[in-house]
Amino acid sequence: MTTAMDDGIEHFPGFSTRALRVGHDRTAEGEHSEPIFATSSFVFASAAEAAARFSGDAPGNVYTRFTNPTVQAFEQRLNALEGGAGCVATASGMAAILTMALGLLKSGDQILASRSLFGSTSMLFDKYLARFGIQTRYVPLDDLDAWRAAIESDTRLLFLETPSNPLAEMTEIAPLAELAHQHGCLLAVDNCFATPALQRPLEWGADLVIHSATKYLDGQGRCLGGAVIARDPAVIAEVFGVVRTAGPSMSPFNAWVFLKGLETLSLRMRAHSEAAQQLAEWLAAHPTVTKVHYPGLTQHPQHHLIGRQMQRPGGILSFEVGGDRDAAWRVIDHTRMLSITANLGDTKTTITHPATTTHARLTPEERTAAGITDGLIRIAVGLEDIADIQADLARGLK
Numbered sequence: 001m002t003t004a005m006d007d008g009i010e011h012f013p014g015f016s017t018r019a020l021r022v023g024h025d026r027t028a029e030g031e032h033s034e035p036i037f038a039t040s041s042f043v044f045a046s047a048a049e050a051a052a053r054f055s056g057d058a059p060g061n062v063y064t065r066f067t068n069p070t071v072q073a074f075e076q077r078l079n080a081l082e083g084g085a086g087c088v089a090t091a092s093g094m095a096a097i098l099t100m101a102l103g104l105l106k107s108g109d110q111i112l113a114s115r116s117l118f119g120s121t122s123m124l125f126d127k128y129l130a131r132f133g134i135q136t137r138y139v140p141l142d143d144l145d146a147w148r149a150a151i152e153s154d155t156r157l158l159f160l161e162t163p164s165n166p167l168a169e170m171t172e173i174a175p176l177a178e179l180a181h182q183h184g185c186l187l188a189v190d191n192c193f194a195t196p197a198l199q200r201p202l203e204w205g206a207d208l209v210i211h212s213a214t215k216y217l218d219g220q221g222r223c224l225g226g227a228v229i230a231r232d233p234a235v236i237a238e239v240f241g242v243v244r245t246a247g248p249s250m251s252p253f254n255a256w257v258f259l260k261g262l263e264t265l266s267l268r269m270r271a272h273s274e275a276a277q278q279l280a281e282w283l284a285a286h287p288t289v290t291k292v293h294y295p296g297l298t299q300h301p302q303h304h305l306i307g308r309q310m311q312r313p314g315g316i317l318s319f320e321v322g323g324d325r326d327a328a329w330r331v332i333d334h335t336r337m338l339s340i341t342a343n344l345g346d347t348k349t350t351i352t353h354p355a356t357t358t359h360a361r362l363t364p365e366e367r368t369a370a371g372i373t374d375g376l377i378r379i380a381v382g383l384e385d386i387a388d389i390q391a392d393l394a395r396g397l398k
């Protein structure tokens with residue numbers, strides 16, 4: 001765990017500066033790039049020092065399941081970018097959500113969640129947390145009245161993604177934070193699609209931010225990782241207790257890759273957004289395309305949040321080619337360059353058919369309710385030349 005006290009952010013008001021400079025405490029070797037501390041444990045000067053570190057009376061590293069300098073550098077940097085009181089890195093994005101739940105919820109508590117969630121997140125809630133007496137109910141993401149009506153006395157956590165996967169639905173965070181706090185609940189926002197370069201949920205009142213570092217924080221599709229950031233030091237301490245004890249810890253090598261990723265996050269998110277905007281406009285004008293879901297288009301229902309809550313519309317769009325699966329598969333199968341893969345947030349453009357992959361575990365009725373038609377295709381727009389991406393899609397759209 002890392003808290004805001006040790007990250008020195010007061011020295012660096014600029015986002016890009018923080019992304020480059022926070023978290024590296026240069027060693028006596030004078031290295032310029034952050035070192036990887038590939039060690040599982042740390043050596044003590046004496047038995048007394050070992051005892052003091054184990055008890056927490058003395059600061060310092062003990063064992064990499066608890067803390068590691070490279071992992072802490074990543075935590076400090078991401079915490080500084082989100083504006084949190086502390087950050088805990090985890091082995092994956094799903095591990096971040098599980099760790100948060102284990103740290104903050106108990107049997108009998110309820111989660112109130114957006115209906116538009118990453119598939120594994122709803123599976124974690126419905127299949128696994130439910131076994132331990134934590135029930136989840138779902139409401140439409142952008143329906144504040146529905147959230148208000150669904151809160152009960154046992155509700156402890158509100159959970160959402162904005163923008164959501166794969167339809168890029170959005171909602172205003174501030175009113176939901178206010179609602180959560182009126183009822184003594186915490187609001188957690190999965191900020192995977194926006195990243196802190198485009199949106200900082202804590203500034204709008206959220207209590208927790210979740211990341212799959214696997215996506216844009218890495219940015220080049222290399223490593224799995226996740227993180228929880230909180231506005232309250234007591235909250236992050238509970239989450240840290242779970243990582244330290246249960247062990248869903250981030251590896252130092254992965255932390256190093258994510259540190260390097262954060263250095264270019266701001267640049268990449270600008271480039272992804274510009275490319276996705278161009279592609280969305282091109283698709284919207286294409287005769288074969290029946291609908292485009294992208295927050296940068298004026299017809300998007302929450303387009304007004306762009307430039308306010310979210311600085312740019314991001315790199316992910318989805319579009320429909322009529323209602324049937326064959327038409328969608330034809331577009332996907334005619335590509336030669338785009339990668340047919342479920343990952344997103346990579347410099348290489350990826351293309352996915354949500355109904356038969358990421359959302360295949362939902363029933364057809366659940367998919368219809370979530371707006372995921374058989375003709376829907378999701379693209380995470382990478383950094384190739386936009387003309388090449390268009391040419392690759394044009395073949396199947398003919």
Ligand SMILES: *Cc1c(COP(=O)(O)O)cnc(C)c1O
Nearest residue numbers: 092093094118190192212214225
């Ligand atoms: C990928 C993803 C996750 C899970 O992250 P992993 O690193 O794959 O475990 C959670 N939320 C969203 C929105 C995601 O896209």
